[in-house]
Amino acid sequence: MDLQQRINAFVKLGNFLSQFTTEDIKKKDNIPHNDLFFDGFNHQIKLAHENNGWFKKDNIYFAINGWCNQLKINNIKQWLEKYQFNIESPKTIAVIMAGNIPLVGFHDFLSVLISGHHVLVKQSSNDKHLLPFFAKYLEYVEPEFKGRIQFTEDKLENFDAVIATGSDNTARYFEYYFKDKPSIIRKNRNSIAVLTGNESEDELKALSEDVFRYYGLGCRNVSKLFVPKDYDFDSFFKAMYDWHPIINENKYANNYDYNKAVYLMSEFEMLENGFLMLKEDESYSSPIATIFYERYNSLEKLKETIKEKSDQIQCVVSNGFLDNEIEFGHTQLPNLWDYADGIDTISFSLKIC
Incomplete structure (x- = not known):
């Protein structure tokens, strides 16, 4: 599977998500596999809300809308244009996700797969309903993703690198446990x-x-x-x-x-x-x-x-205080190239050979 195939699959995912950006959910025409996935994803939104009292539906829709806006062909191309994608032998990168806000780990998931690697996902129990549905949709629009995406609730095994997000306390555990693997370990910020x-x-x-x-x-x-x-x-x-x-x-x-x-x-x-x-x-x-x-x-x-x-x-x-400042009202609207903790997950993934 080449880079363009991977990009096209995520663009199709963005188009699918465009149906779920507000409470006024409307089924659109010309969305691949919509009859199979539309009602199911609506149900997953309901489950995500019911299983986590902090996941109010308008916040779930807000998160989905943010990803829908980012998964546009021009955005993705702008994001990826500076990188050289030449992975010949894909590795498996484990991603340990937080669960504080809806879909908080999706960028890591996207970065690993768009780089050409396989992803092994360990989700937080607080946010376990939405991302597996994304993965299943990707496998339908691009069958070559099958076998490249795995979710686990057990101990992580058979992986080559790890991206882990947690508290300062869990980060110390991650740093010890994954000391022999290439890693990105995120702490409280x-x-x-x-x-x-x-x-x-x-x-x-x-x-x-x-x-x-x-x-x-x-x-x-x-x-x-x-x-x-x-x-x-x-x-x-x-x-x-x-x-x-x-x-x-x-x-x-x-x-x-x-x-x-x-x-x-x-x-x-x-x-x-x-x-x-x-x-x-x-x-x-x-x-x-x-x-x-x-x-x-x-x-x-x-x-x-x-x-x-x-x-x-x-x-x-701020306004005019720092070169890399964020405009008022835009902290929850990051671009694809706005990496958490300033650590470039694409560069990290491309170095795992």
Whole structure:
């Protein structure tokens, strides 16, 4: 199977997914194997929602829509144009996936297969319904994928390299267990936003998407703000207001109530608006329903701090602060070439020979 065949298969997958990007699901004409897969995938979305209270349907549709938009022929070609694909003897790359947000491991799955290797997938129990259906669809639109995709719930065996995503604690286990294999081991990371006080209302409203999408559970969600010494949070809270219905979600509300009680009993100072708390804290990983913040005196010194802490940071949201910054409202809309932790999974895969 050549590269173009692999690209074509993923483009067809993107076309199939275009039917499931909003609650208004509509069956389209001219989608290969649609009679076989359409109802089944709709059922998998239902199962994913029912088996994970954090996987609200609109978040599943949002994730699917993101991949539908990325799996376009021009996007894929732009992504792959700088690489040389000359794998003559495919290897098996194991992928251990997180389950914090829907389809969070799909990019690794895509990278391994598009490179020409076989993939051995160990999914999180929190996100086990959608990706196997993707795999089955790929095998139908491109039969040469059969035998190249394997899922397991058991101990990983018979693989040549590994890409593993987990917490800082599990990463230490991964590093020991896979010490004799080529590997990418990802640890905890969080995203930050740098505010100057000059942000427009639209920019701050867009930032609310970076904060609340997926309930803030993703590494690309903004969990910390850096603000000027005299920053007034009134405009920030006003811009967050459109997300206030989130407090009606039981799992989110339970976390909000619990964390608020902890802060109050510990006599921590905080700001809150009934569905979001702001706490001054040097840490980068904030609990659900909480955003940490720090005040800065100098943007230049802040750049130095961010550089020093780069191994803890996934994205920086700002306007005119850094060359590699993310636009407000776009943290959950990465391109194919926006690699997690900045590690190029295609280059890694192509070196496994």
